[in-house]
Amino acid sequence: MSTHRIFSTTRPLTNRLRRAGRRLRTAAGVAAAASVAVAAVAVPAHATPLTYGQDVSGYESDHDWNASSAEFGIVKATEGLDFLDSAFVRHWQELDKKGIVRGAYHYGHPSNDPVAEADHFLSVVNAQPAKPGDLLVLDLETTDGESVDDVNAWAKRWLEYVKSKTGVTPMFYSGWDFADTYGHGLAGYPLWVAYYGRAKGDVTPPADWKTWTIHQYTDTPIDQNVSALTPQQLRALGRP
Template structure:
């Protein structure tokens, strides 16, 4: 299983890079509560999680006494999900003193509104004791379950007709680098070859809906399901080991985009060309993706990059080109952006696109570096130990290496 944290304003400032470096794979942050409250730290956390390369999610603390549609709209106004983000979360842990039937009806109103607006079936967060006290409702079992149960047992208690949990908050007093004080820590219920149960059946169903044949929807993660999972991972540009991690599941849970084309069984033929529009939709800031986009840019003439920038920015003229990495970072699925990407793809040689596709889809099988220099630069604060580290590195580079770095840095 893989771990992640969830936070609210209570945790204050979070260093998401330190969280990621501590082994956490995902983060879920409080966005809204009731019909009016917005978390002060939401936007900083939302941006910080993406910058640190974590799978990110957002939750709404539901207040049954408040208008459910107003609560849904407040959440939707604030949280703008992107490809690879987790589905929205409805946090229900109080009845506000109203009848259980009314709580259930108002929850359903919120869930329906948010699912239609986001194209993702929301996750329900709750406690087993609370859920059972309200009547142990069975009608919500189609929603993924995030259960809060602090126990020494090897698994949490699953109420309400659910057959499996997707996330399990197993402590509210964990210690994680980058967070001051105690913090909630969660498991994600990953599945892989050899896994069985309802979570496997859910993954199989989602793979099939995306156009990847897992075989029978039988809750058994066998070789055919692994082949389908690997093909889906290849299509979205993640590690291709067949393990359904939070990142892979987030893409499976997203029904807003056309399913990636299933990858055929590998053959000795060259890697097929790739869609630049799909590249931007599935960009996650992974090192091999950044390297592939940087290498592609070096193969494109400055004149072509200027024309692409003009089309991308939808302007009559432009003075400067644009980096392909920035194109991926700021992609918003706008018509002008997609048209510019299609135009650029038509200008590039098929052999160049094949080389790019190979690099994009096949990350090197290497241990991750202890530090990424681009992130070190991003979080530079002028501290003495940081200055000593940069000075140490500079003394070990030759003059020619520094000159070449300066050329890339200045784009000259």
């Protein structure tokens, strides 16, 4: 998803760094949970139908959504205080044409002011036509040298602020290990788990989460995900 996503337990570092500009995966995965009308459960893929989705950034600027079998798509919008993903508008418009569930994510840097970063994200996303069901996501995978408590407080502030401004409970994305370390107290936000090397949907939630919403299970040849929720249930997590 944004700067480098590195999963040391599932991909060699040199291989991951070739995809610089995507999200920095510092852990083995991320989990997802929702405190709002979600029936997501951490179950093996064979036990329940799963909804397939993809996520991209400017490094897949020409991704053909029309040819994709995805039922949801999540795209990078912003990073830090001023970065705007060059492909965001195109992806956003193409997802609208396709008519599937769509979401926008912000790659956070805890060394900055969380409110300032949230305002940057919202200014970019709100500049585009919105529709009911649009998902909002915080992608947090780096500490920027901050402590566990400070990173945790940063995430809480960003998520609380975006929720207060939009009425949407944002989704939280991170690697499993990162979320397990820095995600305590965030179980009220749907969790998107990136964990490779496991069957689709066969992942347990980290930290305080009891359920997951999306499992990102591979980045080959593109970031691929499954959700235990139906498209309609995913939309229920987005804009009213």
